Amino acid sequence: xxxxxxxxxxxxxxxxxxxxxxxxxxYPITPQSELPEYMSKRLPEVDGVFLQTESEVATVxxxxxxxxxxxxxxxxxxxPGFSLMMEGVSYMACAQLPAVFVNxxxxxxxxxxxxxxxxxxxxxxxxxGHGDYKLIVLAPATVQEAVDLTVLAFDLADKxxxxxxxxxxxxxxQMMEPVEFPEFRDLSTLPDHSSWAMTxxxxxxxHIITSxxxxxxxxxxxxxxxxxxxxxxxxxxxxxxxxxxxxxxxVITAFGTVARIAKSVVEMAxxxxxxxxxxxxxxxWPFPYEPLKKLAEKVDLFFDVEMNMGQMLEDVKLAIGGEKxxxxxxxxxxxxxxxxxxYEALKKEFGRRE
Amino acid sequence: MRFIFAxxxxxxxxxxxxILAYAGxxxxxxxxxxxxxxxxxxxxxxxxxxxxxxxxVASPVVDKAETVVAMNIPSMxxxxxxxxxxxxxxxxKSVIDREPDKKEDIKIYKIECNEIADKLGxxxxxxxxxLGAVIGxxxxxxxxxVFKALEKKLTGKKAELIELNKKAIEEGxxxxxxx
Numbered sequence: 311x312x313x314x315x316x317x318x319x320x321x322x323x324x325x326x327x328x329x330x331x332x333x334x335x336x337y338p339i340t341p342q343s344e345l346p347e348y349m350s351k352r353l354p355e356v357d358g359v360f361l362q363t364e365s366e367v368a369t370v371x372x373x374x375x376x377x378x379x380x381x382x383x384x385x386x387x388x389x390p391g392f393s394l395m396m397e398g399v400s401y402m403a404c405a406q407l408p409a410v411f412v413n414x415x416x417x418x419x420x421x422x423x424x425x426x427x428x429x430x431x432x433x434x435x436x437x438x439g440h441g442d443y444k445l446i447v448l449a450p451a452t453v454q455e456a457v458d459l460t461v462l463a464f465d466l467a468d469k470x471x472x473x474x475x476x477x478x479x480x481x482x483x484q485m486m487e488p489v490e491f492p493e494f495r496d497l498s499t500l501p502d503h504s505s506w507a508m509t510x511x512x513x514x515x516x517h518i519i520t521s522x523x524x525x526x527x528x529x530x531x532x533x534x535x536x537x538x539x540x541x542x543x544x545x546x547x548x549x550x551x552x553x554x555x556x557x558x559x560x561v562i563t564a565f566g567t568v569a570r571i572a573k574s575v576v577e578m579a580x581x582x583x584x585x586x587x588x589x590x591x592x593x594x595w596p597f598p599y600e601p602l603k604k605l606a607e608k609v610d611l612f613f614d615v616e617m618n619m620g621q622m623l624e625d626v627k628l629a630i631g632g633e634k635x636x637x638x639x640x641x642x643x644x645x646x647x648x649x650x651x652x653y654e655a656l657k658k659e660f661g662r663r664e
Numbered sequence: 665m666r667f668i669f670a671x672x673x674x675x676x677x678x679x680x681x682x683i684l685a686y687a688g689x690x691x692x693x694x695x696x697x698x699x700x701x702x703x704x705x706x707x708x709x710x711x712x713x714x715x716x717x718x719x720x721v722a723s724p725v726v727d728k729a730e731t732v733v734a735m736n737i738p739s740m741x742x743x744x745x746x747x748x749x750x751x752x753x754x755x756x757k758s759v760i761d762r763e764p765d766k767k768e769d770i771k772i773y774k775i776e777c778n779e780i781a782d783k784l785g786x787x788x789x790x791x792x793x794x795l796g797a798v799i800g801x802x803x804x805x806x807x808x809x810v811f812k813a814l815e816k817k818l819t820g821k822k823a824e825l826i827e828l829n830k831k832a833i834e835e836g837x838x839x840x841x842x843x
Contacts, residue, residue, distance in 0.1 A: 315686055315697070341701065424701075485724050486682065486697040488689040573722035648727035 313488040318453045318478065319345040319386075321489050322412055323352060325460035326384050330495040331410070332358035333383040335372040337365055337391060340424040341480035342414035345386040366391045370398030377407035378519050380503030382464055386412035388480075389430055390421060392438075399473055400439030404521035404532065406506075406539075408467035410460070411445075412476040414483040417644030425644025426480035426567060431621035434477050435595040442533055444540045446474040446547060447595040451570045453487035459592070461492055466547065468501040470539055477594060479617070481567045481646060549592035550601055554580065558587030560660060561605060563614045563626045563636075565591050567646070572615055574649040575656065586656070594622065602629035611663060612636040613656050615647065635663070665804055666726045668743050670711035671735025671756070676791030679817075680733070681712035683795060686813035687805040688716040696724035709739045716804055731802055733794060735777070740764050752802055754794060773797055773840055780835050789825075789832035796836020807833065 316324070323345050326334075334353055336346040346362065353360040363369045369385050376383040387395065392413045402409060415430045417423040432438075434447045446466050450456040456478060463474040503509075506517055523529040551569075554576055555561055562572045569590040579586035589605060591598050606612070612634060614623045620638050627636050639655040641647045667684065671677040681697050688695040698713045713729075715721045731752040734740035736759050744766035747753055751770045758778030775797045777790035799805055811830055818826050 313689060315682070315689055315695075480701075481698065481724070484699055484701050486685065487721075487724075488695060571723040571725050575723075577722060646725055648725055649723050650727045 311490050311493075313490050315486050315488050316453065317344055317484060317486050318456050318482040319414065319484070320348045321453045321457050322386070322460050322476065322478070323348040324491055325457040326382075326410065326464070327352055327356055327358070328492050328494050329382065329461040329464040330497050330500050331382040331384050331464060332356065332497075333376045333381055334358070334385065335361050335363050335369045335376070335383070336385045336387065337363050337369055339388045339391045341416060341426075342386050342388050342412070342483050344483070345412065345414075366394035367398070370395040370402070373409045374398055374402050374405070374407060377402065377409045378508045380507030380509065382408075382410075382468075382500065384410040384412070386414065388414045388416045388424075389418050389427075392430065392433070396433075396439040399445070400441050400443060401521040402473045403439070403443035403445065404441065404536070405519050406471040406536075407473065407519070408464075408471050409473050410463045410467055410476065411473060412478065415477065415479045417642070423644045424480065426482075426617065426646055427642065427644050428479060428566060428568065428617040428621070429619075429642070430477065431565075431594065431616070431618060434475055435597070435625075443536060444543070444595055446470070446472060446543060447477050447593065448474065449477045449565045449592060449594045450482060451566055451590065453482065453485065454489045455592075456482060457489050457491060468503075470543055471506075472539065472543075477566065479567050480644075544596040547593060548596045548598045548600070550598040551588075551590040551592060552601075552605070553588040553590070555587035555589060555605060555609075557585055558609060559585045560611045560613055560656070561587045561589050561609045562656070563589045563602070563612055563622070564616065565594055565622060568615050568617055571647060571649055572652060575652045578649060578653050579656070584660070591622070597625045597629070599625070599629040602626065603631065606630045606634050609634060611660065613639065613659060615639045615652055617641055617646065665716050665731065665802065666729040667714040667716070667731045667733065667798075668711060668726070668729045668746055669714070669733045669735075670709050670739030670743055673710045675710075675735045676788065677710055677733075677735060678712050680791045680795045681714045683792075683810060683813045683817060684716070684798070684805065685714050686817060687799075687809035688714075690809045690812050691805055693718060693805075694721045696721045698724045709736070709742060711739065711743070731798065733798060735759065735791070735794065737762065752798070754798055754801075756790070756794060758790070771801070773801055773843060775836065775839050777836075780839065781832060784828060784831055784835065786828055789829055792829045792832035793836040793839070796833035796838075797840045798836075799833075800837035800840040807837065
């Protein structure tokens with residue numbers, strides 16, 4: 311298929327449609343409004359439904375309703391908007407409803423600003439909403455990967471009957487890059503949800519989809535079912551990328567946009583004869599603890615770089631287990647670190663330990 | 665090769681970068697286009713960053729550039745120190761009536777984009793005059809690829825402007841060949 315140049319937000323939209331998504335509910339918020347705008351134009355062309363809701367709370371509950379029918383459904387938002395959806399996300403996780411969320415993260419906390427940031431890592435991977443639940447969280451670093459992971463997000467949501475999340479940021483959303491889109495999925499080949507979905511109960515027992523049971527012993531059974539599912543996901547769905555780690559003395563850990571910038575830092579360091587590599591989680595949940603732990607056996611220093619106060623840093627340290635030092639560099643508030651800036655910080659850290 | 669295109673909003677700097685990126689893609693190169701957005705755009709300059717490379721593009725964010733295109737004075741001041749040694753500095757002479765502080769070890773091209781565009785009959789193609797100068801001097805992509813990119817990008821009612829844009833590109837290329 312021919313390559314086309316598209317913005318990250320539009321790429322996610324088109325990928326969703328090709329994956330068989332025919333329902334989109336959303337409320338505008340910068341820097342991702344191009345995505346609902348794109349869907350408002352494209353979905354009617356494929357007999358889909360685009361609906362601009364009155365709020366993010368309405369959005370998530372419309373997703374809940376649509377997902378109950380087994381259809382592929384999606385929304386996108388940015389940080390404060392995702393916070394507003396948290397109650398519904400927790401309900402959907404409990405009710406085991408497949409749906410895809412996109413959070414194009416901006417500077418926070420609070421109203422923050424509209425520039426790229428990664429401050430929602432904890433919210434995305436450690437809960438965010440109430441209760442014991444997890445989301446499968448995919449963190450693309452290029453526009454092509456945003457396309458590929460969007461399709462994957464729908465497939466995983468269906469496979470595990472769980473909400474999934476694309477964790478992007480304003481930079482990836484706004485930039486353009488050539489991409490190759492996958493073929494359109496034949497809707498009749500999508501997973502069959504007739505065993506649990508609301509498809510009309512004529513001639514069969516009604517299906518009940520709920521996130522509630524007043525009996526703690528029954529609710530605990532529901533909890534255990536979720537836990538079993540999450541263990542399964544941890545076993546099967548861990549994804550990551552390693553770049554020039556084979557002989558690396560120093561490994562940069564980073565996700566999303568920052569990982570991409572860090573790749574340039576690796577190249578710069580290699581030119582100067584420094585053996586630097588990059589470890590990039592693609593699924594930030596489930597986090598690639600084991601591969602990172604394995605890497606720690608031969609690496610002298612880890613250098614975690616994020617656009618937040620050190621959120622993934624906790625998982626990196628958990629993986630490495632105190633065996634090796636982990637230094638940290640960060641920019642916040644929507645400031646994007648440049649390659650030279652990261653490289654200078656890395657050299658300083660390396661020099662301090664030599 | 666890393667490019668920064670900067671100017672006032674409305675001078676078409678975003679399109680300049682997009683056409684270059686598109687042309688690079690047509691030639692099978694790896695490209696990224698990254699716009700400035702949000703409040704920084706309101707501070708006098710809109711800008712975009714383009715990377716064109718034979719290798720996969722790692723960082724779309726640049727703090728050094730082989731080419732800086734400044735369509736106005738604030739852009740010249742803001743981005744002159746991004747230039748690497750032997751870098752290309754393109755200045756829109758129609759708007760920039762002063763010298764840059766940075767002059768050593770770089771190649772400076774001053775192009776009267778607005779006058780040339782005006783002569784062609786439409787001030788709006790000043791950006792394409794400049795893009796012509798950029799590809800003429802850097803040889804990063806061929807004229808034919810830029811033309812193809814224009815045909816892809818300017819569709820519908822804008823298609824009538826393709827010929828004019830092509831002429832503007834050619835005028836810009838002519839201008840640098842004379843310098």
